[in-house]
Amino acid sequence: MTEHFWQSCKGLEDKQLLFELKELARQQQRCSALFIACLGEADARDLLQKEGFSTTFDYCTRELKLSERDAFRNIRVARIARKYQQIYSLIADGSLTLCSVDILASHLKPDNVDRILDRAQGKSVRDVERLVAELSPKPDRPDLMRREAPASMIPSANGASPPRSSSESFPSAKPPRPDRLIFSAPTRVHFSFAADEELRNCVLRLKELLWHKFPAGRLEDIFLEIAKQYLNAHDPQAQLDNHNAPRRSNGSFHSRNVPKWIRKRVWRRDGGQCTFVSQEGRRCSERKGLQLDHVIPWANGGPSNDPENIRLLCWSHNQYISRAVFGFSAVSKAKIPP
Structure with a gap:
C-alpha cells in the first residue's frame, strides 16, 4: 500500500467497493482472533515484564497504543479465550465479536461454556446483554415516588418561563449541596461532598502509594488509612499509647526489615x-x-x-x-x- 492508499477506494466501482469492504471485514475478524491469541500467549509468559512493562495493560497502552478501554477488553477476551479456545474460531468467522465475548467472560464456566457460546453466536451486543441478564438476573430497582413540580414552575407550551411575582427570586444555578452523613446501615455511614481538582489529584496519588495495601483503591480504605496515620502522628492520646507500646527494632544487618x-x-x-x-x-x-x-x-x-x-x-x-x-x-x- 502507498502512503495515500485510502485514496484508491474513490476509484472503485460500487460492486468492487462492497466486495472490498466485505473482504476487509473478514480479514479484520481473522486478525482480531490472531491478535487475541498472541496477546493471551504473551500475557501467560514473563515476556512483557522482561521488556520493562509492569502489566499487560501497561504494554497494551504504552507499546501497542491501544486506548485504556480497548486494552482492558482485549486482555479480558485473551484470558478467557486461552481458557476456552473454541472462542478463537468464533471470533475469526464473525460469529462472536470481542465486545460480546467480553460481556460473557465472567459467566463462562466449564459446564456451561458450549451452551452459552452457542446461544450467543450471531447476536447483537444488546441481545448478548439480555442473555447475561437471563443468566444472572438482578433484583428490580425499588419503586420511586416523588412530587411533581408546582404548576407555576412548569414552562409554558411555547417555551417561555412562567411569570414570577415580584417577591420570587430563583438563582441561576443550583447551590452546592451541603456535606452529608447518611447512615445506610447500623455500622455503615454514607459520605457525600463536592471537592475541587486538588483533592482529586491527592486521592489519585494516594491510591498509587497505597496500591500494595489496597489494590481495589476503595475510597473508604484510602481515607481511613490516612485518617489513622494523621491521628497517630498528631492526636495526643494516640501518641501516649504509642509511647507506652513496646519498641521494635529499626532493622539491622540480620533483619529483613528495612530501616x-x-x-x-x-x-x-x-x-x-x-x-x-x-x-x-x-x-x-x-x-x-x-x-x-x-x-x-x-x-x-x-x-x-x-x-x-x-x-x-x-x-x-x-x-x-x-x-x-x-x-x-x-x-x-x-x-x-x-
Missing part, C-alpha cells in the same frame, strides 16, 4: 518509580504498588541496612526477578491485575 531512613533515601534516589530496566533500556514506568527489593536477596545474605542493596520495584517485576533467582517452583505466579 526508615533507608526507605526514604531509596525512594528519593529512585524517584518513586520502579527501577527495572529491560535489555533495550526501557525503564518500567509503574509508580503504584512499589515494593522494597534486596538487590542481593536477603535469603542469600543481602543486607537490609545498606541503601545500595535496596531498590524500588513494582509488584510485577519483583515477582519476575524472584522467579528468575529462585525458580518458578519457589515463587508461585500469583494472579496479577491486567
